[in-house]
Amino acid sequence: MRLLGFALLPLLLALPASAQQPRDDVSPADRAFHESLTVLDTHLDIPERWDDGSWDFGARHRWEWDRSQIDLPRMEEGGMDGGFFAIYTPQGALTPEGYREARDAALVRATAIRRVLAENRDRIGLALTPDDARRLVREGKRFGFMSMENGWPLGEDLSLLATFHRLGLRLASPVHFRNNQLADSATDSPRWHGLSPLGRQWVAEMNRLGILIDLSHSSDDVFDQVLQLSRAPIILSHSSPRAIFDHPRNLDDARMRRLAAAGGVMFINSVYLAPMDHSPERAAIEDRHRRWATLSEDERQRLLSDEAALDARAPQHEADFDTYMRAMLHAIEVMGADHVGMGCDWDGGGGVIGMRDVTALPRVTAALRRAGIPDADIAKIMGGNLLRVLGQAQAAATGG
Template sequence: MTTKTNTKLYQLNKAMIGVVVALGLGTAMASSVTQAADNVSLEEAEAIQRKLVTLDTHLDTPAHLVRPGFDIMERHTYGHDFSQVDVPRMQEGALDGGFWVLYTPQGPLTTEGYQQSRDTALLRALAVRTMVTEHPETFALALEPDDASEIKKAGKHIVYMSMENSYPLGTDMSLLETFYKFGLRMAGPVHFKNNQLGDSSTDPEGVKWGGLSPLGETFVSEANRLGIVLDGSHAHDETVKDMIKLSKTPIILSHTGVKAIYDHPRNIDDDLLKQLAESGGVIQMNAYSDYLTALPENPERKEAYKGLMAMVKQGADHESLLEKRREIEHEHPAVKASFDVYMKHFLHALEIVGPKHVGIGADWDGGGGVDDMMDVVNLPMITQRLLEEGYTKEDLADIWSGNALRVLQQAQDYAASLKTASK
């Protein structure tokens, strides 16, 4: 049975339940579904979630690993240091782990820019590996899909690595194999601006390549050869379409929303969402408030942040910067999207492509977070809401990790097939 057929059958089954309830037919069936949905407590949802392998596909937490004074083993608070992930909060929120991101900001498309970014990315990868080696009782590096369940069984947290913005590769795509050997298993070509690999969805100057660049096409084929999952988040729609067309394996959107709920360039429309699913791909739902709904302007906050950026350029120490940011947040607090708005994006994606093609990538420590869910502690709220909407434990297993791991398995299977064919 095809993916498309599976999705349609799933949507039809859910629709039929709605018809039964609306018409008052099959009272026993309808009431049992309604009863189950009405009586899901947060504690019950958390208990169910703890039995699953739970992964978030976009943890920007490695940025904190290189920050002075940050200890991943200690409990932090968002209000104090604006971090959202650490071991105590992962345990409280029933998060087993995920894809820990090697992020470098976009710089000039020059040899010097590429080299500086490459070195930053390698140091970030080293920081992730160091976290694992310094806390072997708590973390384990994951390289293959099956590693996730084995690591969970061992009572440890799961550490896959991904690269957001492959600008550090410069024009030497052989560097992708270097990062693969470090443990990289997912990579996206672009971030906020266009680069040597393709077009971003948010470059103020518009498109440069009309999708992937010629070098970006080489990037896709090299990722396929190695068994690295391609990530289309932040990429322009035309870049995503090129990735789907050229990749020999399904791609992922590691942290993205839907345009049907909020028409923002970082989100995708239903047609592209269906194209993604029909190719076997997965969308992981983003919780970055600015991409979920239109938020009110706050000129005073904007001006205050200019002062903070000036302090950064002047080389202020980290504690001074934190103190200034806390002051700004107190005097000009940010308006966040609501949890309900986040779930509207989530539920719409599920309605369009079904639970075999949707997962979770909230952009923790990278700007993610909505009212009532500002760190990983409150992740069981997602499970609770999905159960209330009628999604099953099997659906939740797919959503929390199964879909992303299936895409990784397909990437690795293809890479293995190339090695077999070459013998």
């Protein structure tokens, strides 16, 4: 991607505070401590850009340009060691044709993830176990696990889970924004009132293979049922406390406590923390940003100007870095530090004012220290809890 022309610099510098990423709240000691941690995020949607091979994960991009939030240079700048790269499939028809299309799209995405990691093998590697992640960090590299958001691509053939497991899948969720053949969504009217009969088999197969179960996007009934059925701890890879923002995608305090009691972890999302502008005008602005690489310099100038005007009339949302930290600290208070992590939904709608991409992650570590969270607990929150629970799921596996 070519650099911004000088004509764009005044507009970029004049972007609202929502585009800025303060660093003056991170001391040198905080930064040094952050760099000593294994820092990961459980939900990374950047592979949506990888299917056709045109987006360079090894190059430095900017959120202000194309709305991307993670690449290898920014992982390095933010002290981020790795995370789960998602095979995401938006929900479609529950028909044989729909299942085939979803399966093929998911296989393409899994292949793209492996290809991008291989293309950058000197800087990042595919991890299959917690020990793989730790080894790659010792080697001075980043690591990438593979996850699946939405079980629709499995259709009615759960043997496909073993296929994806062989490709590297280590974390999966049953459902997304709409109900499917496995389970009810948190944002749809109940169909199964929890898991379908096939969904119950899905839980057993996930346990058998040692794939970590993720219940973000699942209904409360699904949560309750899986918590009873699963032989291994479960997680929510990108969810937030309902006490901070009352939304069905978030989890109430009582269920948060039950999740902790079962050894699970909730990874705090940076979405669903406040009302958001989902207007057609906002969607059009976001679509133009995603096409940044194809825009002329005049078109880029108009885009930044149009966005500034829209933000002045209708801010995208009011959630800021302090909102995110309130959500995380609430989760720590309710569940304990052993059961909280970070899953911001980067490149899937995540990011808040003051934390627009992964370069801002040292702010989280610094804020936890200012809140009085012990360093040993911060190490768990920033990465240790995920590696622990993934290891437990794999240790409980009976086959695969």
